[in-house]
Amino acid sequence: MLVVTFGLVAALIATIGALSGAAAKMINARVRERMTLELRGRLLAHIQSLSVTHRSTDRTGDLSLRLVDDVHQLVRLLTKTMPLIMRHLLTMLTIFVVMFALEPRLGGVGVLIVVALAMLARNYAVALGVAAHDKRDREGSVASLSQEIMRGLPSIQALGAEQVVRRRFKRINRFSLTAGVGEVRVAVSRERAMQIATSIAYAAVVIWGGLLVAAGQLTLGSLTIYLAYITQLVKPVEKINDLASAIARGLARGRKLVELLDRPPAVVDAPHAIDIGHANGQLDISNLSFGYENGLTSRTPHGVLHNVQLSIAPRTLTAIVGPSGAGKSTLLMLLLRILEPEHGELRLDGRPYADIRLASLRRQFAVMMQESHLFAGRIRDCLQPPGPLRSDAALWRVLEQVALREFVRQLPGMLDAPVGEAAANLSGGQRARLGLARALLQERPILLLDEPLANVDQESGAIIIETLCELRRKRTCIAISHEDSIAAIADRIVLLDNGSIQELAVPAQPNAVLREALS
DSSP states (O other): OHHHHHHHHHHHHHHHHHHHHHHHHHHHHHHHHHHHHHHHHHHHHHHHHSOHHHHTTSOHHHHHHIIIIIHHHHHHIIIIIHHHHHHHHHHHHHHHHHHHHHOHHHHHHHHHHHHHHHHHHHHHHHHHHHHHHHHHHHHHHHHHHHHHHHHTHHHHHHHTOHHHHHHHHHHHHHHHHHHHHHHHHHHHHHHHHHHHHHHHHHHHHHHHHHHHHHTTSSOHHHHHHHHHHHHHHHHHHHHHHHTHHHHHHHHHHHHHHHHHHTSOOSOOOOTTOBOOOSOOOOEEEEEEEEEEEOTTTOSOEEEEEEEEEEEEOTTOEEEEEOOTTSSHHHHHHHHTTSSOOSEEEEEETTEEGGGBOHHHHHTTEEEEOSSOOOOSEEHHHHHOOSSSOOOHHHHHHHHHHTTOHHHHHTSTTGGGOEEOGGGTTSOHHHHHHHHHHHHHHTOOSEEEEESTTTTOOHHHHHHHHHHHHHHTTTSEEEEEOOOHHHHHHOSEEEEEETTEEEEEOOOSOHHHHHHHHHO
């Protein structure tokens, strides 16, 4: 009966251990995944808040690596590596207590050994950290170039530059390989030094204990116990040493994230800023100046806009024209408060931008950019603007406005038809019209268009012009364009050149005036 009881107790203990281990793993997995989700979300929000001038210093592939892999490595360090280190440290502390309780001299020897090994590991920590940081930088370069190659494949193929790109990719990978080998070399050197130091320490204890036994000051049994405890003491040190590479990688990734998070947001809401409702659409720009910092040669600001004065009335179409590099797109980003002016002020319905919360301000603008970015997914996903989901009837209605209704109806799946990455399976005109449709669905009081007719066919251009003719009396429309057809339907034509604004008359034939102004 006693045997049966012991057997059942053993089985119960094993079952409880297995259930506890499984529960601990599940809890750790939930904590790890939630931490990853939260940190990635906060990092993405911070990246979105940065100025375009700050983001331009980072390549998108490297930023993607920070968002995905760096976060993963840091969370792994915090949720897996650090708990293991704590467990080994607690084991070491327990052994210390037992050694001091049995024999203070034994405890003192153990302290000396651990301190010596810790100092040795510390000497390699800096070199290992530098090697891990260099490896991470090289990985960022590989990721960035890979993304550029994928995005530029049509151009690479058209230029016949496949061999050139492959050689460049191989060279960048070779740098990464060298950095990786360098990291391993430092880790191997540290491991070798620790093993030699441990062997020397163990041999010193054996010699010291043997001499004490020979002198009759220590029994052979006590020496055996001492050696057993020294062996148990060194094991946690070796385990922590084995984790040194994971620690270095995690810290290197953490430094990358902290470096990014330390960058200030481009725009911060003032304490007194408020939310506003649906604006009327009156825009006023006064004494506006802005310049980019030239990061290639110096830190001297290069002025783009100088004392710009402009008032745009609600429910009119204003065409902003000018030569390339005149600052038209910069003005658009200032209107959206993606950039902050160095001097001057922008007002919406008479209220300074600084008095309006950023999210509330941007909810007043619907935007069609020159390169309409469409996420991979379905047609309906590309159309849905931020906010509440629009009904299928609303989607079909706006598709009809941009003359895409019949095209989408012919697709397998219609609104659920797949759209590839960057909408590569659509023509340039179809992408532009989908971008316009998405802007129209937002039903916002101000519509901004950046070169709406660029890279579109004649049919798509005519449809966009027709749509603008309908919208110009309902919304405040601002179109940046080099095209005569936009100027022909505009209520006002504004020339932006050399950083200054000049109002152009709108004659019966504006095309000639526009060509003369741009010549």
